[in-house]
Amino acid sequence: MKRIILTPLAAAPIGPYNQAVVTGRLVYTSGQIPIDPVSGLVVTGDIKAQTEMVLKNVKAILEAAGSGLDRVVKTTVFLKDMGEFAAMNEVYGTFFADKALAPARSTVEVARLPKDVRVEIEAVAEL
Secondary structure, X not given: OEEEEOOOOOOOOOOOOOOEEEEOOEEEEOOEXXXXXXXOOEOOOOHHHHHHHHXXXXXXXXXXXXXXXXXXEEEEEEEOOHHHHHHHXXXXXXXXXXXXXXXXXXXXXXXXXXXXXXXXXXXXXXX
């Protein structure tokens, strides 16, 4: 049985999907882009500002599910430009500062992301 997660503390879905699904003891988040949950608008600015907003959304969704960033086992990062990897990684590291708890991660460059954002991140976490 699966449980759907929707919280107003993170960006609302912009299509036919949910913010996250819980099944068993795992939470699967949908890919999050840098949309401010209050305004509903894409955060403008550089990759650092966009990465911060994305990870705040991921954090809010995980917490709504009863999990947290410290329980993330895997993330996938989609970047519009791999040249921005170091700047994204700098912000990412502030959210996963304890290397002993840092999740596995894949990072890939993609041709285009929804709403032409620079970064999208999805996560899998334990409850």
